[in-house]
Amino acid sequence: NAGVTQTPKFQVLKTGQSMTLQCAQDMNHNSMYWYRQDPGMGLRLIYYSASEGTTDKGEVPNGYNVSRLNKREFSLRLESAAPSQTSVYFCASSSTGTSHEQYFGPGTRLTVT
Protein backbone atom coordinates (compact mmCIF):
# COMPACT_ATOMS: atom_id res chain seq x y z
CA ASN A 1 0.00 0.00 0.00
CA ALA A 2 2.00 2.99 -1.32
CA GLY A 3 -0.61 5.68 -0.50
CA VAL A 4 -0.17 8.72 -2.77
CA THR A 5 2.75 8.70 -5.20
CA GLN A 6 4.03 11.57 -7.34
CA THR A 7 6.46 11.74 -10.23
CA PRO A 8 8.88 13.29 -10.81
CA LYS A 9 10.43 14.34 -7.47
CA PHE A 10 12.41 17.20 -9.01
CA GLN A 11 12.17 19.06 -12.31
CA VAL A 12 13.86 22.07 -13.87
CA LEU A 13 12.15 23.75 -16.81
CA LYS A 14 12.95 26.71 -18.99
CA THR A 15 10.31 29.43 -19.39
CA GLY A 16 7.78 28.37 -22.02
CA GLN A 17 8.37 24.64 -21.72
CA SER A 18 5.53 22.28 -20.86
CA MET A 19 5.34 19.32 -18.52
CA THR A 20 2.91 17.03 -16.74
CA LEU A 21 3.09 16.10 -13.06
CA GLN A 22 1.72 12.66 -12.33
CA CYS A 23 -0.16 11.53 -9.22
CA ALA A 24 -1.62 8.17 -8.30
CA GLN A 25 -3.33 6.80 -5.19
CA ASP A 26 -4.08 3.22 -4.22
CA MET A 27 -6.56 3.89 -1.39
CA ASN A 28 -9.69 3.79 -3.58
CA HIS A 29 -10.40 7.43 -2.76
CA ASN A 30 -12.96 9.38 -4.75
CA SER A 31 -11.48 12.87 -4.36
CA MET A 32 -8.07 14.10 -5.46
CA TYR A 33 -6.36 17.49 -5.19
CA TRP A 34 -3.39 19.48 -6.47
CA TYR A 35 -1.76 22.12 -4.24
CA ARG A 36 1.23 24.38 -4.53
CA GLN A 37 3.34 25.36 -1.54
CA ASP A 38 5.30 28.59 -1.48
CA PRO A 39 7.29 29.98 1.49
CA GLY A 40 5.05 31.85 3.93
CA MET A 41 1.92 31.08 1.91
CA GLY A 42 0.85 27.71 3.25
CA LEU A 43 -0.73 25.35 0.71
CA ARG A 44 -3.02 26.73 -1.95
CA LEU A 45 -5.47 24.61 -3.94
CA ILE A 46 -4.91 24.63 -7.70
CA TYR A 47 -7.53 22.12 -8.90
CA TYR A 48 -9.49 19.29 -7.44
CA SER A 49 -11.55 16.34 -8.59
CA ALA A 50 -14.45 15.34 -6.36
CA SER A 51 -14.97 12.11 -8.29
CA GLU A 52 -13.84 10.34 -11.43
CA GLY A 53 -14.89 12.37 -14.45
CA THR A 54 -15.17 15.75 -12.68
CA THR A 55 -12.65 18.53 -12.11
CA ASP A 56 -13.01 22.01 -10.64
CA LYS A 57 -10.85 25.07 -10.17
CA GLY A 58 -9.39 25.90 -6.81
CA GLU A 59 -7.86 29.10 -5.50
CA VAL A 60 -4.99 29.48 -8.00
CA PRO A 61 -5.84 27.65 -11.28
CA ASN A 62 -4.35 30.07 -13.83
CA GLY A 63 -1.62 28.52 -15.96
CA TYR A 64 -2.56 24.93 -15.11
CA ASN A 65 -4.78 22.19 -16.49
CA VAL A 66 -5.71 18.83 -14.98
CA SER A 67 -6.93 15.44 -16.09
CA ARG A 68 -8.62 12.83 -13.94
CA LEU A 69 -7.50 9.85 -15.99
CA ASN A 70 -9.32 7.26 -13.87
CA LYS A 71 -10.15 6.80 -10.20
CA ARG A 72 -6.47 6.29 -9.30
CA GLU A 73 -4.72 8.97 -11.34
CA PHE A 74 -4.89 12.77 -11.43
CA SER A 75 -2.35 14.71 -13.51
CA LEU A 76 -1.41 18.40 -13.51
CA ARG A 77 -0.15 20.04 -16.70
CA LEU A 78 1.78 23.25 -17.17
CA GLU A 79 1.35 24.23 -20.83
CA SER A 80 3.83 27.13 -20.87
CA ALA A 81 5.85 27.30 -17.68
CA ALA A 82 6.62 30.67 -16.07
CA PRO A 83 9.08 31.54 -13.28
CA SER A 84 6.06 32.33 -11.05
CA GLN A 85 5.23 28.61 -11.18
CA THR A 86 8.44 27.72 -9.35
CA SER A 87 7.05 25.92 -6.31
CA VAL A 88 6.60 22.60 -4.56
CA TYR A 89 3.54 20.75 -5.82
CA PHE A 90 1.61 18.31 -3.69
CA CYS A 91 -1.07 15.87 -4.69
CA ALA A 92 -3.59 14.61 -2.12
CA SER A 93 -6.56 12.29 -1.99
CA SER A 94 -9.46 11.80 0.39
CA SER A 95 -12.32 9.41 0.99
CA THR A 96 -15.94 10.37 1.46
CA GLY A 97 -16.01 9.05 4.99
CA THR A 98 -16.79 10.96 8.16
CA SER A 99 -13.96 13.47 8.16
CA HIS A 100 -12.81 13.61 4.53
CA GLU A 101 -9.22 13.83 5.75
CA GLN A 102 -6.66 14.22 3.03
CA TYR A 103 -3.55 12.13 2.48
CA PHE A 104 -0.58 13.75 0.79
CA GLY A 105 2.10 12.61 -1.61
CA PRO A 106 5.80 13.44 -1.15
CA GLY A 107 5.76 16.42 -3.50
CA THR A 108 7.42 17.58 -6.71
CA ARG A 109 9.93 20.42 -6.49
CA LEU A 110 9.70 22.44 -9.72
CA THR A 111 12.05 25.22 -10.74
CA VAL A 112 11.33 27.36 -13.81
CA THR A 113 14.27 29.43 -15.07
Place this chain on the structure above:
Amino acid sequence: AQSVTQLGSHVSVSEGALVLLRCNYSSSVPPYLFWYVQYPNQGLQLLLKYTSAATLVKGINGFEAEFKKSETSFHLTKPSAHMSDAAEYFCAVSSVGSNYKLTFGKGTLLTVNP
Protein backbone atom coordinates in the same frame (compact mmCIF):
# COMPACT_ATOMS: atom_id res chain seq x y z
CA ALA B 1 -16.20 31.20 3.21
CA GLN B 2 -13.67 29.70 5.58
CA SER B 3 -10.24 30.78 6.72
CA VAL B 4 -7.47 29.88 9.15
CA THR B 5 -5.07 32.13 11.03
CA GLN B 6 -1.98 30.70 12.66
CA LEU B 7 -0.45 33.12 15.14
CA GLY B 8 3.33 33.10 14.94
CA SER B 9 5.14 31.98 11.83
CA HIS B 10 8.04 30.75 14.00
CA VAL B 11 7.93 29.32 17.53
CA SER B 12 11.08 28.34 19.42
CA VAL B 13 11.04 26.19 22.58
CA SER B 14 13.57 24.34 24.68
CA GLU B 15 13.61 20.56 24.78
CA GLY B 16 11.23 19.43 27.54
CA ALA B 17 9.19 22.65 27.47
CA LEU B 18 5.52 23.00 26.61
CA VAL B 19 4.66 23.36 22.94
CA LEU B 20 1.71 25.64 22.11
CA LEU B 21 0.87 26.40 18.47
CA ARG B 22 -2.12 28.68 17.95
CA CYS B 23 -4.86 28.31 15.33
CA ASN B 24 -8.04 30.32 14.91
CA TYR B 25 -10.58 29.53 12.24
CA SER B 26 -13.56 31.12 10.57
CA SER B 27 -16.40 29.06 9.19
CA SER B 28 -20.07 29.80 8.65
CA VAL B 29 -21.00 26.15 9.21
CA PRO B 30 -19.72 23.53 11.68
CA PRO B 31 -16.11 22.88 10.79
CA TYR B 32 -13.82 19.94 10.55
CA LEU B 33 -10.37 20.92 11.83
CA PHE B 34 -7.00 19.35 11.20
CA TRP B 35 -3.37 19.71 12.19
CA TYR B 36 -0.74 18.47 9.76
CA VAL B 37 3.03 18.24 10.27
CA GLN B 38 5.66 18.61 7.55
CA TYR B 39 9.23 17.48 8.12
CA PRO B 40 11.92 18.95 5.84
CA ASN B 41 11.59 17.88 2.22
CA GLN B 42 8.60 15.66 2.93
CA GLY B 43 4.85 15.73 2.35
CA LEU B 44 2.23 16.55 4.97
CA GLN B 45 1.28 14.00 7.61
CA LEU B 46 -1.96 14.15 9.57
CA LEU B 47 -1.33 14.76 13.29
CA LEU B 48 -4.94 14.90 14.50
CA LYS B 49 -8.45 15.89 13.50
CA TYR B 50 -11.65 17.27 15.02
CA THR B 51 -14.86 15.97 13.49
CA SER B 52 -17.57 17.13 15.95
CA ALA B 53 -17.10 14.34 18.46
CA ALA B 54 -14.94 14.95 21.56
CA THR B 55 -13.63 18.51 21.82
CA LEU B 56 -10.25 17.37 23.16
CA VAL B 57 -8.53 15.45 20.42
CA LYS B 58 -5.43 13.33 20.87
CA GLY B 59 -3.08 12.70 17.98
CA ILE B 60 0.18 11.03 17.18
CA ASN B 61 3.52 11.75 18.88
CA GLY B 62 1.89 13.03 22.10
CA PHE B 63 0.15 16.03 20.53
CA GLU B 64 -3.37 17.09 21.36
CA ALA B 65 -5.70 19.95 20.46
CA GLU B 66 -8.86 21.37 21.98
CA PHE B 67 -11.77 22.67 19.91
CA LYS B 68 -13.24 25.80 21.52
CA LYS B 69 -16.26 26.98 19.59
CA SER B 70 -16.71 30.17 21.62
CA GLU B 71 -13.14 31.23 20.83
CA THR B 72 -13.11 29.74 17.28
CA SER B 73 -9.80 28.17 18.21
CA PHE B 74 -8.07 24.82 17.77
CA HIS B 75 -4.67 25.23 19.43
CA LEU B 76 -2.11 22.41 19.30
CA THR B 77 -0.21 21.44 22.45
CA LYS B 78 2.38 18.97 23.63
CA PRO B 79 3.49 18.89 27.30
CA SER B 80 7.16 18.22 26.65
CA ALA B 81 8.97 19.06 23.40
CA HIS B 82 11.41 16.63 21.84
CA MET B 83 14.10 17.43 19.32
CA SER B 84 12.27 15.28 16.77
CA ASP B 85 9.24 17.64 16.96
CA ALA B 86 11.11 20.28 14.96
CA ALA B 87 9.04 20.72 11.81
CA GLU B 88 6.45 22.97 10.20
CA TYR B 89 2.88 22.65 11.42
CA PHE B 90 -0.23 23.53 9.46
CA CYS B 91 -3.75 24.04 10.73
CA ALA B 92 -6.57 23.48 8.23
CA VAL B 93 -10.36 23.76 8.12
CA SER B 94 -13.00 22.16 5.94
CA SER B 95 -16.77 21.82 6.04
CA VAL B 96 -19.74 20.62 4.08
CA GLY B 97 -20.09 24.24 2.95
CA SER B 98 -16.73 24.08 1.17
CA ASN B 99 -17.48 20.65 -0.28
CA TYR B 100 -14.83 19.39 2.13
CA LYS B 101 -12.02 21.32 0.46
CA LEU B 102 -9.25 22.19 2.92
CA THR B 103 -8.20 25.76 3.63
CA PHE B 104 -4.76 25.93 5.22
CA GLY B 105 -3.10 28.40 7.51
CA LYS B 106 0.28 29.76 6.50
CA GLY B 107 2.11 27.41 8.86
CA THR B 108 4.21 27.66 12.02
CA LEU B 109 7.82 26.55 12.03
CA LEU B 110 8.69 24.91 15.36
CA THR B 111 12.31 24.97 16.46
CA VAL B 112 13.39 22.88 19.48
CA ASN B 113 16.57 23.97 21.22
CA PRO B 114 18.70 21.52 23.24
